[in-house]
Amino acid sequence: MQSFTVHTGIVASLPRENVDTDQIIPKQFLKRIERTGYGNVLFFDWRYDKEGKPDATFPLNEPQYCGATILLAGKNFGCGSSREHAVWALRDYGFRAIIAPSFADIFANNCVKNGVLTVALRPPEIAQLLARDAAGLYRLKIDLERRQVSWNGGFQAHFDIDPFSRSLLLEGLDEIGTTLKREAEIEKYEQRRQAGL
Amino acid sequence: MKHMTARTLFDQIWDRHAVCTGPEGSSILYIDLHLVHEVTSPQAFEGLRQANRKVRRTDLTFATLDHNIPTTGDRMLLEDALARTQVEALRKNCRDFGVPLFDLDAPEQGIVHVIGPELGLTQPGATIVCGDSHTSTHGAFGALAFGIGTSEVEHVLATQCLVQKKPKSMLVRFTGLTGAGVTAKDLILALIAQIGIDGATGHVIEYAGEAIRALSMEARMTVCNMSIEGGARAGMIAPDQTTFDYLKGRRFAPQGEAWENAQRQWSTLKSDAAAKFDSTVEINAAQIAPFVTWGTNPGMAAPVTGEVPDPDQGANASERNGMARALEYMGLSAHTRIEDISVDRVFIGSCTNARLEDIRSAARVVKGYRISKGVQGMIVPGSQQVKREAEKEGLHRIFTDAGFEWRESGCSMCLGMNADRLKPGERCASTSNRNFEGRQGAGGRTHLVSPAMAAAAAVAGRFVDVRKWHYKD
Numbered sequence: 001m002q003s004f005t006v007h008t009g010i011v012a013s014l015p016r017e018n019v020d021t022d023q024i025i026p027k028q029f030l031k032r033i034e035r036t037g038y039g040n041v042l043f044f045d046w047r048y049d050k051e052g053k054p055d056a057t058f059p060l061n062e063p064q065y066c067g068a069t070i071l072l073a074g075k076n077f078g079c080g081s082s083r084e085h086a087v088w089a090l091r092d093y094g095f096r097a098i099i100a101p102s103f104a105d106i107f108a109n110n111c112v113k114n115g116v117l118t119v120a121l122r123p124p125e126i127a128q129l130l131a132r133d134a135a136g137l138y139r140l141k142i143d144l145e146r147r148q149v150s151w152n153g154g155f156q157a158h159f160d161i162d163p164f165s166r167s168l169l170l171e172g173l174d175e176i177g178t179t180l181k182r183e184a185e186i187e188k189y190e191q192r193r194q195a196g197l
Numbered sequence: 198m199k200h201m202t203a204r205t206l207f208d209q210i211w212d213r214h215a216v217c218t219g220p221e222g223s224s225i226l227y228i229d230l231h232l233v234h235e236v237t238s239p240q241a242f243e244g245l246r247q248a249n250r251k252v253r254r255t256d257l258t259f260a261t262l263d264h265n266i267p268t269t270g271d272r273m274l275l276e277d278a279l280a281r282t283q284v285e286a287l288r289k290n291c292r293d294f295g296v297p298l299f300d301l302d303a304p305e306q307g308i309v310h311v312i313g314p315e316l317g318l319t320q321p322g323a324t325i326v327c328g329d330s331h332t333s334t335h336g337a338f339g340a341l342a343f344g345i346g347t348s349e350v351e352h353v354l355a356t357q358c359l360v361q362k363k364p365k366s367m368l369v370r371f372t373g374l375t376g377a378g379v380t381a382k383d384l385i386l387a388l389i390a391q392i393g394i395d396g397a398t399g400h401v402i403e404y405a406g407e408a409i410r411a412l413s414m415e416a417r418m419t420v421c422n423m424s425i426e427g428g429a430r431a432g433m434i435a436p437d438q439t440t441f442d443y444l445k446g447r448r449f450a451p452q453g454e455a456w457e458n459a460q461r462q463w464s465t466l467k468s469d470a471a472a473k474f475d476s477t478v479e480i481n482a483a484q485i486a487p488f489v490t491w492g493t494n495p496g497m498a499a500p501v502t503g504e505v506p507d508p509d510q511g512a513n514a515s516e517r518n519g520m521a522r523a524l525e526y527m528g529l530s531a532h533t534r535i536e537d538i539s540v541d542r543v544f545i546g547s548c549t550n551a552r553l554e555d556i557r558s559a560a561r562v563v564k565g566y567r568i569s570k571g572v573q574g575m576i577v578p579g580s581q582q583v584k585r586e587a588e589k590e591g592l593h594r595i596f597t598d599a600g601f602e603w604r605e606s607g608c609s610m611c612l613g614m615n616a617d618r619l620k621p622g623e624r625c626a627s628t629s630n631r632n633f634e635g636r637q638g639a640g641g642r643t644h645l646v647s648p649a650m651a652a653a654a655a656v657a658g659r660f661v662d663v664r665k666w667h668y669k670d
Contacts (some may be wrong), residue, residue, distance in 0.1 A: 019520050
């Protein structure tokens with residue numbers, strides 16, 4: 001897994017609440033059996049019109065967001081279906097981090113497993129970022145080690161993240177490999193259960 | 198001494214399954230049952246292959262085909278090439294790794310959350326996961342059951358464990374009893390309308406109270422199924438005699454002396470009287486009317502006696518925007534009476550509402566009537582077993598006589614991964630769980646309701662209050 005330490009990138013704003021994973025990647029793209037190649041269908045129904053051309057009214061299609069690697073969104077981002085394809089699509093499109101007031105549980109879990117950082121900021125901080133967005137293109141620096149989001153002009157916000165997710169991301173660990181190192185304990189547990197204890 | 202403090206049912210199951218503490222305050226949690234389907238598993242099996250790993254417990258892992266499969270015709274043919282690739286991948290993965298599969302021609306085939314309980318795989322006190330958010334369904338048996346992503350599917354396949362941070366707990370108590378015509382679907386829609394679709398994020402819900410105790414197992418599954426629509430990690434109900442009566446004699450349930458022992462142990466599974474929950478919600482079930490969603494998430498719902506709300510009444514700018522967007526998508530205007538909304542399609546199916554009781558309840562409404570002119574209705578039983586049992590009771594005839602299509606089992610138009618989809622602009626009364634934009638087909642408009650309400654809408658051509666229905670039985 002790709003690790004996440006410090007990242008600086010262009011921020012794209014999608015100021016909508018409750019963006020569900022059906023919007024992030026619609027069902028017709030869940031039939032593939034690969035983990036990659038989903039970037040061009042991210043937000044498919046919002047991003048393209050009926051003729052398949054980019055819909056100019058969809059924020060992500062704005063030229064200023066070209067090359068964005070950080071997504072700023074409304075609360076409860078990623079709710080609904082557990083489809084990890086949603087994270088694969090965001091990652092393949094180029095997003096390394098998502099900032100929102102809150103995230104749905106399964107989606108946030110899926111992000112961690114794919115080296116994508118979810119940053120929960122307080123509503124006033126989100127409002128500050130949206131105001132900054134209105135003034136034109138900007139970049140943010142996200143420092144996971146220090147749990148800080150900042151830009152040169154002075155904005156600085158601290159975010160909480162559970163220590164487990166943080167260490168997974170910082171080290172880019174193979175989580176399965178780590179658990180398999182505890183195999184002896186798992187076996188002991190299975191024996192205990194087998195014995196009805 | 199251990200466990201001096203009062204514990205919730207969730208605490209008890211969690212403690213019993215904590216193999217050891219994991220890194221950084223997490224726990225390594227043992228998984229008793231892992232259910233697998235074709236859409237969220239291929240990348241997980243591929244990961245195992247690449248790392249040269251095996252499935253640790255093939256005896257605790259069961260696979261079925263449900264999400265992308267057709268509900269008509271010769272299903273083994275599978276004309277959709279992409280779907281076929283995915284189905285064939287699951288067959289090969291199950292063969293290569295030794296996982297049992299209920300294939301398309303198997304008598305056990307069905308929606309993963311319908312067949313788990315039906316076969317007695319779902320049991321009280323167990324930890325159950327599946328790469329599907331509606332895994333919360335199995336909590337109806339007093340199990341800790343939750344949906345996971347594909348990376349976690351791979352983790353469970355390889356280790357039979359998950360590394361988890363313990364969620365918080367929430368008690369939802371439904372006091373009083375529901376009135377006639379008000380179902381489990383209405384209880385859960387009313388709850389979500391009250392707490393919001395992120396109201397239970399980060400929490401495991403325990404449902405309690407008189408109205409919950411009075412529910413059948415199938416109805417309890419409907420409630421727990423939609424826990425995720427309130428953002429909850431899981432939903433659960435303490436097991437009781439209703440649970441034991443449902444499970445007894447089922448294929449994978451303990452038999453004989455083992456059954457007696459199991460039942461004795463399961464009877465102890467309940468929250469201690471003094472157990473503390475991180476939050477509590479209380480709702481009077483007696484005041485709940487049948488619910489209909491009007492918007493593009495399950496929290497946007499109103500009683501059938503109500504009307505579509507005015508976005509101007511939203512609490513803040515972003516909620517007002519969300520409501521206005523939803524009404525535009527749904528082609529509805531504020532203050533429209535719910536009973537004035539007409540429908541083009543009716544879908545009775547899904548892991549929420551496609552069990553035998555659901556089919557019976559819809560059939561009772563439909564009996565002696567014909568579907569409204571111009572409305573297309575389809576019944577998709579949750580499993581082959583549900584289909585067989587319904588047919589034994591002659592329910593399929595009631596539906597086909599009324600003009601409904603009677604289909605094979607699968608997820609079908611709940612998510613429209615197969616050919617069962619709404620056309621743009623079509624409006625559907627659906628017994629499924631999500632009314633997200635495009636969920637049932639790009640541009641489709643979904644209203645979530647109970648099976649009885651959906652059946653009544655099919656006959657009337659619009660939403661009607663099923664409490665006033667004239668039954669012809």
